[in-house]
Structures are given as structure tokens and as C-alpha cells.
Amino acid sequence: MKELDRKHTATLLRNASHVLILGHANPDGDCIGSMVALLLALKTMGIQATAWAVAPIPLKYRFMDSLFQKPDPASTNSWDLTVCLDTPCRSRLEVDPALIPSDVPMLCIDHHRISKDEFDYVYEDTSQSAVGCMLYELFCDLAVPLSREMAEALYAAVITDTGCFTNRNTDIRAFEISVELIKAGADPGTLAEYIYLSASVDQLRVLGEVLESLELLSDGRGALMYLSDATRRACMAESADTENFVNYARSIFGVQVAAMLIEAEDANHVRVSLRSKERSVNVSDFARQLGGGGHPCAAGVTAHAPLAEYLPEFRRELTAFIDSLPV
Amino acid sequence: MKELDRKHTATLLRNASHVLILGHANPDGDCIGSMVALLLALKTMGIQATAWAVAPIPLKYRFMDSLFQKPDPASTNSWDLTVCLDTPCRSRLEVDPALIPSDVPMLCIDHHRISKDEFDYVYEDTSQSAVGCMLYELFCDLAVPLSREMAEALYAAVITDTGCFTNRNTDIRAFEISVELIKAGADPGTLAEYIYLSASVDQLRVLGEVLESLELLSDGRGALMYLSDATRRACMAESADTENFVNYARSIFGVQVAAMLIEAEDANHVRVSLRSKERSVNVSDFARQLGGGGHPCAAGVTAHAPLAEYLPEFRRELTAFIDSLPV
Numbered sequence A, B: 001m002k003e004l005d006r007k008h009t010a011t012l013l014r015n016a017s018h019v020l021i022l023g024h025a026n027p028d029g030d031c032i033g034s035m036v037a038l039l040l041a042l043k044t045m046g047i048q049a050t051a052w053a054v055a056p057i058p059l060k061y062r063f064m065d066s067l068f069q070k071p072d073p074a075s076t077n078s079w080d081l082t083v084c085l086d087t088p089c090r091s092r093l094e095v096d097p098a099l100i101p102s103d104v105p106m107l108c109i110d111h112h113r114i115s116k117d118e119f120d121y122v123y124e125d126t127s128q129s130a131v132g133c134m135l136y137e138l139f140c141d142l143a144v145p146l147s148r149e150m151a152e153a154l155y156a157a158v159i160t161d162t163g164c165f166t167n168r169n170t171d172i173r174a175f176e177i178s179v180e181l182i183k184a185g186a187d188p189g190t191l192a193e194y195i196y197l198s199a200s201v202d203q204l205r206v207l208g209e210v211l212e213s214l215e216l217l218s219d220g221r222g223a224l225m226y227l228s229d230a231t232r233r234a235c236m237a238e239s240a241d242t243e244n245f246v247n248y249a250r251s252i253f254g255v256q257v258a259a260m261l262i263e264a265e266d267a268n269h270v271r272v273s274l275r276s277k278e279r280s281v282n283v284s285d286f287a288r289q290l291g292g293g294g295h296p297c298a299a300g301v302t303a304h305a306p307l308a309e310y311l312p313e314f315r316r317e318l319t320a321f322i323d324s325l326p327v
Helices: A005-012 A029-046 A057-068 A073-076 A131-142 A148-161 A174-183 A188-196 A201-212 A229-234 A246-250 A283-289 A305-322 B006-014 B029-044 B059-067 B073-078 B131-142 B146-161 B172-183 B188-196 B200-214 B229-234 B248-252 B283-289 B308-322
Strands: A018-024 A049-053 A081-085 A104-110 A122-126 A215-217 A222-227 A259-265 A268-278 A300-303 B018-022 B048-051 B080-084 B106-110 B121-124 B215-217 B222-227 B255-261 B270-276 B297-303
Touching: A005 A081, A005 A122, A005 A131, A018 B048, A029 A049, A029 A081, A029 A131, A029 A148, A029 B029, A029 B248, A049 B146, A057 A148, A057 A188, A057 A283, A073 B248, A104 B080, A131 A148, A131 A174, A148 A188, A174 B172, A201 A222, A201 A246, A201 B200, A215 A305, A215 B200, A222 A246, A222 A305, A229 A259, A229 B188, A246 A268, A259 A305, A259 B248, A268 A283, A268 A305, A283 A300, A283 A305, A305 B029, A305 B073, B006 B080, B006 B121, B006 B131, B018 B029, B029 B048, B029 B059, B029 B080, B029 B131, B029 B146, B059 B146, B059 B188, B106 B131, B106 B270, B131 B146, B131 B172, B146 B172, B200 B229, B200 B248, B222 B229, B222 B248, B229 B255, B248 B270, B248 B297, B255 B308, B270 B283, B270 B308, B283 B308
Parallel strands: A018 A049, A018 A081, A081 A104, A104 A122, A222 A259, B018 B048, B018 B080, B080 B106, B106 B121, B222 B255
Antiparallel strands: A215 A222, A259 A268, A268 A300, B215 B222, B255 B270, B270 B297
């Protein structure tokens, strides 16, 4: 593994001739926007590039989906670099890494802490609020002119990962970069409409059900919500529809720790999302305790049990964690 | 009435000795933030100033409320300028204008179209996304240094009126100004937490109930939600908790007209909120048809009937309106 700075990452990209671009499973706006922006930048530089996504792109990011393609099997021999974006470990890649010829070096670019041993090259910057911000600066180094399409993709990346400039990770660079993206043609109102005004009825119905499950713990310092596989099916909602629901619990005044439990489609395991409002309430400590991990303010766990079985145990553990926090 | 540009507005303020600052009823973040920022700017300039708000400041803006005060009756004689912010006509002022001595000249600063005959001086700029942006530029002209408190108040103004940079009115200036406000000490994550992370459990429970009422009309071109007084009471929610719920219906992909019906506390009338996504779908036309009014994209009606009685009639009318729109 070789750890690169931005300058050397730029050199590595500049010397490639055919780049395969990959992202994580259930890709979000930072992942999709970054993939699209890098694809377009490389093409502008005269470098062949393929952005590969297996599942359909979610409706709200559909304005970018025409650029994704399933690779032509004949072309895989020409790949000389794979770039994994917003995906800090190989197991989170959406495309099975076994499908990539093992002699193609793999570069990971991420603002998450990267499992460095799993990649040949690593460009990590955990100070950045989005991979889109890292790419913007990389494109400046590469002197790639920003097209409107690139600016829109990067803007989608920035607003997704900063929660439209509301998350704790939102820094001045996110705004400074947005100014440049707007100059290059990104329109905040239009892109917000694509990304935020694209709910489905099923999604709002399942949100209604989830909100009915809301309960407070430890004198209102904790909030817990959950969704069974049966309820989700009854609402005809997809798992992706429930992304970010945990933020409703987090939004409650006085709540320090928010948790959302979603039973998986096989009803045999539960995905737990944990959120706090400030780094001093470190939910990744709690997640690790339960076998998961993440960041101080956003962490997760996968529990191998049906929801009904796991819920009482989790409620006890969460209450104990909150009660252990300084008041 | 005298219409002023920014330079002459700056001169008018610079020459004042005691300024009374007023805002509109049910003040939002642009109103409150602008009032606070102007108050602090004038004090920095050595000018006496009083920001007067009658009702308690809403919880989410409470970080700014210590600066408001009921004027000392003895001081009213010293007022030599009243500044009305974000309030384009006197009837919308929160403080009864009859309480202001009539010989004190009144300046209105607004990004809405101002009823100009009602004020002595008018500084209007409808191209700006927030009054906060107008004040930022005015403070630059006045060479008032931005304190952290002023920057926070102006940032609250900007994010409120741009819908955190998602509304159609969000322009590059809103971002450029935010960069300067952050440099002066405004922290986006902290301020978003104050303003957006202040939901109550009751509010989320009643949102859950409202979402369960969601229905689509006219092949998904319309979305309708409603809340009875009984359901609201059962959730222990206040009417103010349901503000903006109509935006959930508006957020649905393909929906052109969204409507939310809320039965009033006496269960004898219904407040209807109407929203569209673009000016070409003019919901104020429809509102006027039912005896209400508003803007092309946001309008309202009050119907004098219980919800159960009014709902079927309204559903028919709304369906007919949507079916009359060009596809």
C-alpha cells in the first residue's frame, strides 16, 4: 500500500490510460456525483474511463445516470487503474472486486478512514466534508476545466454529504467550492429539487409508520425508532427509501443519541444507524461495543437476529450507554 | 415616500441617533436574524438602538433572543428613525404601528415587493434571497466590522430564507456572503442544529399521523394530506407544530400541486395550504376560486366548515383544478 498526497494522486491519474471507477453499495449523492465528475474529468483529459454501477441509480440522482455503463467484457484487459470512491474498504464496493482483474492496481480516494491494507494506493483526507470536495481540489491540480455537468455532479456530492450544509462536517471549503461550482453552472435550486423533491408516496407512508414507532429513552436524551420488514413491505417501500430516517430522531430537541433499527429484507438481521449531535457524544464507541463501527457522530451496527428479538436487548444497551454519558 | 439605494440607506442610518427596529408577526429567521444584526451593527457605530418583539421568540431562534427588549416608555421620545425589516407593509408589523410616535420617520428594508406608500423611506431589492444578504452588503458600505454574534444572526437569516440553500431564490451571493459570515465566526453545523434540530416528539408523532393521511389525486399530479383537531390533540401537538408539513406532499416526485388541510382548534374551520413547484402552476388562482389568495407557488384558504364536511368537497375541487392544468 502506498499513501498518496493530492499531487501524487493527480500524477497517478494523469498517467493512466483506462480507469475503472467504482463506488459503494447503495450509493449516495457523494458517491454517484464523485464517480460522474471523475469520469468526465478523465475523459476531458483524454483518458478512457468507465463508471460501473450494478443497481439502478436512485431516482433523485437519475439526472446523472446516463454516464454509468456496464463494462464491455472485451475492455477489461485495457484497464490499468481502478479508482474506488467514497468506499473505504473493498467489502463495501458495489461491484464484486473479484470481477476486477487482480493485476489492476486499485486506488481508494475517500474522506472516511480507509482500510489501507486493502488497496494499492490510498488518498485519504478525513478533514474534507465530501469526496466531491477532494475531487474539486484534485481537478484544480490537474487543471481540468469544470463543465456544467461536472459542477452539477460535484455540487450533488457536496450537498449530500454536508446534509445541505447542516452537518457538523460542513466547513468553509464546502461553501467556497460551491461558489466555484455555481460559477461553472450548477444551479442550487434545480439540484435541490432533483435531490430533495423526489420522494415517493411509499417513502412518505413508511416514514409515517417509522415516526409512530418513535420512543424516547433516558429522560429524552435518547430517541429510538424501528421498522420491521413486514411493515416496510406493507408500505411497498424499498430499503433505500428509509435512508436518513434516523435524522428525524436526531432532530428532536434535547436528544443526544438517536438510533434507527431497520430489519433487513430476509428478516434475519437488523441494520442499526446511530447518530449524535456532537463529537463528544461518540456513538462509534457504542457501535464498536456491539460489533460495529463508524464516526463519532454517525455509526452503525449489523445485528444477526430478527427485529423483535433484538429490539429489547438493543434498547437496554442503548439506555445503559446514554446513562453512562456525562449529563 | 423616498426610494433609497444602498448608499443612501447607509447615510440615513449613519445620521440616526436612536433607531427602533421592528419586524413582522410570527417572525422567522430572516426577520429575527436581521433585527439582531442591525441592532448590533448600530450599537457598534455608537448609535442607540432597540429591537422590539412582542411575542416570545420561537425556540429555534432563542439563541438570539436576549437582545430583544420592550422599549422603555421614557425613551420613545428619543427615537428618530424606525426601521422595519422583512415586513413589506405596515399591517404585517408585529408591533402595532399606532404605538410608534407618528413623527418618527419609518424606513422599510426588504427583499419583498414593498407597499411603498406606507413608509417614509424604502430600500427594496427583490433580487436578494434574504434581508440578511441586504444587511451584509449594507454593513460593508458602513464599514462595520462583523462580530461573531452579527455573523451568526445574518447566517440564520440566510439559511432561513433560502431553505438552507435549496429554494429557487438561492443565488451565488448567498454562498459568497456565507463564506464571509463563516470567516467572522458563524458555524454552519452549530447554527443548523439550533434551527433545524429543535423538533419535538409531539411534532414528529403528528407528522406520522399526517403522512398516513397522504393521498394522490389525478394520476399523481396532486397530493393531499389532512389533520383533524382530534388527531392533533391526541398527539399533544400544537398548531404551530404542523407548519410546513405541506412540503412533504410537495416533495413527491411528479406532484405538481400539494395541499394540506388542518382543522382549527375549534374544529369549526379548516386552514388549507397549497403549494406548487413552479410558477406556471399557479395555486393562488385556485385559492382565489375558493375565497383565499397568495403567491403562485404558495397560497392558502380558510374554509368555514369542519374537516369531515369540507374534505370531500375540497378533494373534488382540487381534482378539477389539477385536471384543468396543461399536462
